[in-house]
Amino acid sequence: MQGATAAERQQFESQGFFTRERVFSQQEIAELREAAEHVHSQVLEAADRDEGSAIDQVDVQKYQEVLGSTIKWEWREDLRAIRSMEPTYHLDARLERLIDDPRVWEPCADLIGTRELSLFSDKLNVKRPGGAPFPWHQEGPYWAHGAEDLERVITLLVYLDDASEDNGCLWVIPGTHRHGALKTFDDRGTLGRLYTDVDRLDEKPYPVALPAGSVLWFHRDIVHGSKSNRSEDHRRAYLLAYQPAGLHQWRNGVQRDVATSAGA
Numbered sequence: 001m002q003g004a005t006a007a008e009r010q011q012f013e014s015q016g017f018f019t020r021e022r023v024f025s026q027q028e029i030a031e032l033r034e035a036a037e038h039v040h041s042q043v044l045e046a047a048d049r050d051e052g053s054a055i056d057q058v059d060v061q062k063y064q065e066v067l068g069s070t071i072k073w074e075w076r077e078d079l080r081a082i083r084s085m086e087p088t089y090h091l092d093a094r095l096e097r098l099i100d101d102p103r104v105w106e107p108c109a110d111l112i113g114t115r116e117l118s119l120f121s122d123k124l125n126v127k128r129p130g131g132a133p134f135p136w137h138q139e140g141p142y143w144a145h146g147a148e149d150l151e152r153v154i155t156l157l158v159y160l161d162d163a164s165e166d167n168g169c170l171w172v173i174p175g176t177h178r179h180g181a182l183k184t185f186d187d188r189g190t191l192g193r194l195y196t197d198v199d200r201l202d203e204k205p206y207p208v209a210l211p212a213g214s215v216l217w218f219h220r221d222i223v224h225g226s227k228s229n230r231s232e233d234h235r236r237a238y239l240l241a242y243q244p245a246g247l248h249q250w251r252n253g254v255q256r257d258v259a260t261s262a263g264a
């Protein structure tokens with residue numbers, strides 16, 4: 001039984017998240033790290049061969065479509081690295097297998113209220129040493145125009161490396177999911193509209209520092225973000241978001257139902 005426990009459901013409702021430590025073994029995580037690097041190098045090589053779309057610069061961020069994935073490049077010019085890519089599972093079978101792994105989807109099934117699930121999105125976030133922060137934001141308002149059943153999208157993040165405050169672990173602001181869509185910086189460029197103004201919130205940020213292989217499940221409206229990576233270590237994470245079966249993914253519009261019967 002890997003579904004959400006009563007205590008986890010309660011924490012999800014009151015705080016907007018819960019975590020489980022070391023859901024994946026060291027060996028499984030080593031394989032997922034290999035998968036992440038495999039995807040990363042495929043994308044870099046394709047971009048070097050000029051196979052990507054023209055770069056779309058939005059404020060300080062650079063986006064590009066490469067190999068069917070939306071790539072967000074690192075902010076710094078001297079760090080030739082990908083910050084995040086979405087979707088990615090089509091580029092490595094090990095990532096695709098994870099989508100059907102009951103250890104990640106079963107708690108989502110309980111929270112969504114059905115075992116018939118489909119993928120809403122998958123994203124690989126790679127934070128190299130020196131990698132940039134991810135400003136405070138909520139997923140809900142960002143997805144509002146693309147999701148077919150927004151209220152029933154549940155997200156999780158698998159840490160592929162030990163995540164600490166030093167290497168830029170995710171931070172959440174517990175309880176903020178109850179406010180719905182919060183105020184953003186509408187006067188700070190295009191991206192400011194996606195970033196949450198946290199100054200007037202009473203809730204306090206909490207660092208989700210956990211060992212590699214741990215998983216964080218979180219509500220679409222919880223305010224979250226991360227700081228820069230001040231360490232010499234990588235901080236890679238793979239994010240999955242699930243929704244009821246039969247719906248389409250966020251970025252590529254493809255329907256990808258989850259093989260939930262295999263894990264039943």
Ligand SMILES: O=C(O)CCC(=O)C(=O)O
Binds near residue numbers: 084134168169224239
């Ligand atoms: O990986 C991170 O540090 C931030 C993750 C996140 O919030 C996102 O990708 O939406």
